[in-house]
Amino acid sequence: xxxxxxxxxxxxNPERVRHRRIKVFGLMVFxxxxxxxxxxxxxxxxxxxxxxxLMTLLFILTFAWIALxxxxxxxxxxxxxxxxxxxxxxxxxxxTPLTTKTAILMPVYNESxxxxxxxxxxxxxSLAKTAFAKHFDIFxxxxxxxxxxWVEEEKTWLEAKSMMPHEINxxxxxxxxNTARKSGNIEDFCNKWGAYYNYMIVxxxxxxxxxxxxxxxxxxxxxxxxxxxxxxxxxxxxxxSLFARIQQFxxxxxxxxxxxxxxxxxxxxxxxxxxxxxxRVKAFMECCGLPVLKGKAPFGGHILSHDFxxxxxxxxxxxxxxxxxxxxxxxxxxxxxxxxxxxRDRRWCQGNMQHLKILVSKGLHPVSRVHFTIGxxxxxxxxxxxxxLVVGTMIVLGRGIFPPVYFEEVRTLFPVWPIFDKLGTIAxxxxxxxxxxxPKFLGLIxxxxxxxxxxxxxxxxxxxxxxxxxxVISALCAPIMxxxxxxxxxxxxxxxxxxxxxxxxxxxxxxxxxxxxxHRSHTLLGIISTIVIWFYAHSIFWWMLPIxxxxxxxIPISMFTxxxxxxxxxxxxxxxxxxxxxxxxxILKEAKAxxxxxxxxxxxxxxxxxxVNDSVLNAMHIAFLDINGPAPEFSRDVWxxxxxxxxxxxxxxxxxxxxxxxxxxxxxxxxMLQQANIMRYLKG
Amino acid sequence: MVALKVQSLDDIMMAYFAxxxxxxxxxxxxxxxxxxxxxxxxxxxxxxxxxxxxxxxIIKKYLPSSKQSKQQRLAYFRTVFLLNDGAKICGVSLFExxxxxxxxxxxLKENFVQAAPExxxxxxxxxxIENLEFFNFFAKIFNLFHKD
Numbered sequence: 126x127x128x129x130x131x132x133x134x135x136x137x138n139p140e141r142v143r144h145r146r147i148k149v150f151g152l153m154v155f156x157x158x159x160x161x162x163x164x165x166x167x168x169x170x171x172x173x174x175x176x177x178x179l180m181t182l183l184f185i186l187t188f189a190w191i192a193l194x195x196x197x198x199x200x201x202x203x204x205x206x207x208x209x210x211x212x213x214x215x216x217x218x219x220x221t222p223l224t225t226k227t228a229i230l231m232p233v234y235n236e237s238x239x240x241x242x243x244x245x246x247x248x249x250x251s252l253a254k255t256a257f258a259k260h261f262d263i264f265x266x267x268x269x270x271x272x273x274x275w276v277e278e279e280k281t282w283l284e285a286k287s288m289m290p291h292e293i294n295x296x297x298x299x300x301x302x303n304t305a306r307k308s309g310n311i312e313d314f315c316n317k318w319g320a321y322y323n324y325m326i327v328x329x330x331x332x333x334x335x336x337x338x339x340x341x342x343x344x345x346x347x348x349x350x351x352x353x354x355x356x357x358x359x360x361x362x363x364x365x366s367l368f369a370r371i372q373q374f375x376x377x378x379x380x381x382x383x384x385x386x387x388x389x390x391x392x393x394x395x396x397x398x399x400x401x402x403x404x405r406v407k408a409f410m411e412c413c414g415l416p417v418l419k420g421k422a423p424f425g426g427h428i429l430s431h432d433f434x435x436x437x438x439x440x441x442x443x444x445x446x447x448x449x450x451x452x453x454x455x456x457x458x459x460x461x462x463x464x465x466x467x468x469r470d471r472r473w474c475q476g477n478m479q480h481l482k483i484l485v486s487k488g489l490h491p492v493s494r495v496h497f498t499i500g501x502x503x504x505x506x507x508x509x510x511x512x513x514l515v516v517g518t519m520i521v522l523g524r525g526i527f528p529p530v531y532f533e534e535v536r537t538l539f540p541v542w543p544i545f546d547k548l549g550t551i552a553x554x555x556x557x558x559x560x561x562x563x564p565k566f567l568g569l570i571x572x573x574x575x576x577x578x579x580x581x582x583x584x585x586x587x588x589x590x591x592x593x594x595x596x597v598i599s600a601l602c603a604p605i606m607x608x609x610x611x612x613x614x615x616x617x618x619x620x621x622x623x624x625x626x627x628x629x630x631x632x633x634x635x636x637x638x639x640x641x642x643x644h645r646s647h648t649l650l651g652i653i654s655t656i657v658i659w660f661y662a663h664s665i666f667w668w669m670l671p672i673x674x675x676x677x678x679x680i681p682i683s684m685f686t687x688x689x690x691x692x693x694x695x696x697x698x699x700x701x702x703x704x705x706x707x708x709x710x711x712i713l714k715e716a717k718a719x720x721x722x723x724x725x726x727x728x729x730x731x732x733x734x735x736x737v738n739d740s741v742l743n744a745m746h747i748a749f750l751d752i753n754g755p756a757p758e759f760s761r762d763v764w765x766x767x768x769x770x771x772x773x774x775x776x777x778x779x780x781x782x783x784x785x786x787x788x789x790x791x792x793x794x795x796x797m798l799q800q801a802n803i804m805r806y807l808k809g
Numbered sequence: 810m811v812a813l814k815v816q817s818l819d820d821i822m823m824a825y826f827a828x829x830x831x832x833x834x835x836x837x838x839x840x841x842x843x844x845x846x847x848x849x850x851x852x853x854x855x856x857x858x859x860x861x862x863x864x865x866x867i868i869k870k871y872l873p874s875s876k877q878s879k880q881q882r883l884a885y886f887r888t889v890f891l892l893n894d895g896a897k898i899c900g901v902s903l904f905e906x907x908x909x910x911x912x913x914x915x916x917l918k919e920n921f922v923q924a925a926p927e928x929x930x931x932x933x934x935x936x937x938i939e940n941l942e943f944f945n946f947f948a949k950i951f952n953l954f955h956k957d
Contacts, residue, residue, distance in 0.1 A: 264925070286921065296925045312933050320929040414933035438936055486938045740828050744887035749924045751881050795880055800857055806824035807816060 137213030142392050146492075149200060149390045153192040160188050160553060167549035169520070176520060183513040190506050191560050193499075194383070198564035201386025205571045210451050211388045217348045219341070220256075225323035227343050227403070229263045232310045234303070235271045236330040238278040239727065242285035243719035244333050245295065247712050251336030253290035258336075260343065262294040264318070266310045268303035272788040273732040275299060279749065280735065280742055284726050288719065301754040301793075307399070308415050308431035319406045323347075329400035332359065333712050335454030342403040342452065352393075353408035353444025354436055357452035358384040359401040361459040362705055362713060365632050367695060368466070368686035371595055372459040374701035378592065379568040381575075384450040393445035394492035399432035401455045405444065409435070412442030418482055422622035423475050430476025433500055434483055437493035456713070462635045462687035463602065464643050467609040474504045474613040475622065507610035514672065518654070521662040554668075565592055581707045583699030591701045601682055604675040608647050635687035637680075644679040651676025733771070733791045734781055736798055743802040747795040756793035759786065767791050775804050821856045829887065830896035838901045867907045873918050876927070888922045 164184045168177050210216070229248065233241050245263055252258045265282065269275050282297040289295045300313060311327065319325075324346050326339055334357070342355055360380065361373035388395065397404075413435040418425045428434050436446050460466040477500040483489075484497040569592050576582050583591065655673045658666050675682065685691055695701055705713070728735070736743045750756075767787035773779040783791065791797060819840060826836045843851070843863065852859045861883055868886050875882060889895065893916045895903075902908050909917075 283922070294926075296923070298925045315933055316931055317928045318926055319933075320931050321926060410931065410933050412936060414935040416935040416938055418938070434938075482940075483938055485940050487940070740830070741888060741891045744884045744891060745922055747884035748877075748881050748888055748922065751877060752924050795884070796858075799884075803821070803824045803828045803857060806827035807820055 136215060137392065141212070145200075145390050145392065149193075149196050149386075152196045153189060156192045156196070157185060157189045160192075160556065161185055163549055163553055164188075167553065169524075172520060176516070180513070180516055180520075183509055183516065186502075186509045187506065187513055188557065190502055191557060194386075195560040195564060197386035197390065198379075198382045198567060199386070200389040201382040201384065202564070202567040202571065204385045204389055205381055205450075206574075211392065211447065211449055213392055214345065214352070214447055214449070215348045217344050219337070219344070221344055221348070223257045223260045223340070223343055223347065225260065225343060225347055226321065227261050227324045227326060227339070228314070228318070228322040228406075229261055229326045229328065229339070230266055230311060230314060231264065231328045231330070231332075232266045232268065232307050233278070233330050234268045234306075235274050236269075238274065238281040239720055239723045241265065241278075241330055242281045243716050243723055244331070246285055246288055246719040247716035248334055248336065248339070249289045249293045249295070250715050251712050252293060252339060253336070255336045255340045257340045257343070258290060258292040261339065262296065262322075263289075264314060265295070265297045266314055267297065267299035268306065268310050269299060270303065270785075270789075272785060272792050275789075275792065276732050276735055276742070276746065277727075279746055280739075281723060283742070283745060284723060285719075288722070297749070299749075299753050301757055305415065305417075305427040305431075306429070308428060308435070312414065315406060315410050319410055322406050324403050325406055325409070326403045327400055329457060331458040332400050333362070333456040333716060334401060335710075335712050338452055338454035339403075345447075345449075346403055346405060349445070351443075351445055352447060353405050353412070353439040353442070354395075354397045354402055354446040355452070356395060356397055356402040356446070356448045357455035358448065358450055359398070359455045359457040360705075362456040362710070364459050364461065365689045365692050366461045366634065366687050367691040368463055369459040369461045369632075370692045370695065370701045371598055371686070372466075374591055374703055375595055375599070376459070377703040377705075378572045378588075379565055381450060381571055382564060382568045384448060388448045388450055391448060391492060393447060394440055394490055395436070395446045395448035396496045397432045397436035397439075397446060399430075401457065404435075404439075408439050408442060408444040412438045412444070418479065421620075423617045423620065424479055424482055426622075428476075428483075429479055430473060430500070433477075433480060433496055437483070437489050437496065440490045440493050441488050454710070454712070456710070461632050463605065463683045464635055464639065464687070467606070467643070470504075470606075470610060471613050474610060475617050477501050477504055478614065478617045504610050504614055507607045508614050510607055511611045514669075518658065518662060518665065518669070521665050522657070524662075562596060565596065576704055578704070581702070581704040583702035587699040587702060591699075594700060598686070600671055601675040601678070602686075604651075604672040605644070605647055605679045605682065608650070608676065632689045634689065635684050637684065640680045640684045644683055647676045647679040651679070732788050733783060733798070734774070736792070737771075737774070737801045738805060740802055743798055746792070747798060750793070750795055757789075759790040759793075763787055763790050768797070771797065771801055775801055818851075818853055818856060822860065825857060825860050830891055830894070832896070835896065835901050839904050842901075842904055867903065868909070871909050871914050871917055873920060885922065886917070889917055892922070 161181065161184060165177070165181055168180055172180075229245075231241060231245060242265075245265070249258075249263065252261055265278070267275070267278055269278060278297065278299070282295070286295050298314075300310065303309065305312065311325075314325070324343060326334065326342065328334070338357060342357065345355055346352060358380065361369070361376040364370045364373045415428050415431055415434060415438075417427055420426070440446055460469055480497045480500055484494055484501070569588060572582070573579075573585060573588060579585055579588075582588050651673045654669070655666075655677065658669050658673070696706065730738055736746055763784075763786050767783060767790050770779075770781050770783055770787065771791060774781045781788075822840050822843065823833075823836050826839055827833075831839065843860075847859075847863050850859055850863055861880075864886075865879055865883050869882070872882050872886060875885075877885070890899075893913065895913060898913050899909055
């Protein structure tokens, strides 16, 4: 362990920090131990040692996982009820002068530029209302590969720039080659402009942060010079589909105790979630240059989930990392459908599995290793749970097909009764359910206490029925997600890598075709297992029903929850209401207003065609080209086709119909673009 | 280069200045002036490049200092010129006298369409991520299944 790690980076007695960790992890270990003892005694006595060991191992892994979050939430609950702030970080008054400069970074990849810039404009407006706007610059760091989106980004940047408060610079740069994805994008910023800034606030394409929250973050950084990262927990907002509304309700009600619980034991060794966080540029540049991992993807290559690694490296370098639930006004959007959620999970899953390699690397703080383990377990827990169910079912099936031997070969007076502690198993099941569900009610208590105006949350009854309904729906969705995640894990271990796709943020809903495509195997598995269990393992039929029913109805569940109309119906019936829905935060209102303004300025022309017809954008695009870096190489065929199509468009008014590659090639040719634009002014 | 239907030199010049936002009556004054003063610089094969050279020679003293190439600086000028109605403000005198009014000079210096600040290079070095000795054994086993 390096000297830096031993150094106390925070204003808190290390003993106090240790006690907090001993309490949470001690209780986790203790409760797992007790439950495991009960479990061992509950396994049928005639099971062989291998089955017993396997079932016990799977039980420990599953139960420990539940226990950690249970105890973490319990402590989080008491922290929130006691209205205690995370200790060890120095807070300063809101009017403290800022002497530092912060870059707000918005990395984008083929996103809707209208949404991206309207969010930034709202943040700019919000910042302008503080006295510190001039201490912030905004950078849109584009890794966009779609040529039409590229041009649209430039156009929207120009429009947004004229709407942005004058104290704030709004910059835009696009990388020609998106090496190492988001982490490479941020690194490129640091290498080129990092020297100008003390801190950077990293966002996601759907992030929204209040101006005063950003100022508070910069103040905290300034007042705590040994701090490397401060994470403001983002709250899900602006969801319309039923799935998104349930997620945002769950985030609003249960999120605070989860965050407070994590902050309780993590203190200054917290994690970074990749966005809605402020980072000290010096610390980041010193510690967070990410290596390319040995070997091929999915385990080797560029690090995908860079956030955890950066937090671990910054901590290794002797800087503190904080998760501060006290920082409100930090928002993001939830995936609108279960399928979108799963697609995002596939990416995150690979990133987290890659952490298996980093988890055991030298010099990391033990808490950083815990973060990696939690990340890995959030996905590994699914195949573990699946394996647990499969092994359990197999044992019962085996018993159905091969009945117990009551009289062994050695003659005995009495039969050997296999002992199965049914009550013990039920008790364990009840305890597990309690540990999963009870924190939700603790979250509800805090939620009801925090929201004095009960009408905004649908009343006490509305909140309670929402929690109960959320429990039912999440129970139905859990086996489907288990199947998704188990497949992802198996895929990754089989060496299949994931491609980089833009996250869907639209409320279009899941079509029947897509639902069948994604869930047919779940449905089939659900039907087959139900039939098999009914005939050969009838004793566990009702126990398995919550799982099999979710799988059988995965198609309708996925489609039903994806609909905005269903989200609206539940909203009208006062289900899943959060105060931000009835009283929309000002920043979101402004983002929507800017979105309307920017949408009005969107024309029918896109890509090269727009640049050929718009002299301002044409000139501006050419002026920006060298900031993008050297142009990629294109084949002769691509050039020739692009040129012919452009000539036909200019000379004969034919549709351009350029391929993505041809259009990109033209966008990298300033001479041709300028000439084409001038030719639009030819008369006759 | 894009092959176009045959055009006269005058037509291309007219299109060039029209693309800068000039009206016909102004263009009719600018073109003779260009012929008169810059005839040797006009390359009939590369009319647009020639006109760019002429324009750049006039405006470069007004542009903010930058490490950008001539092409980019010209494109920057054209953007500011078009956005701020430069053809109206500067008029024909931009070519005739090589002058730009102070109000427009200020616009050029304002850097409104600056995409990003001047690059100030620094370098993030990749950090070492090495396995703990204890785990190297497991890593070797793991790598047996995932060969490079």
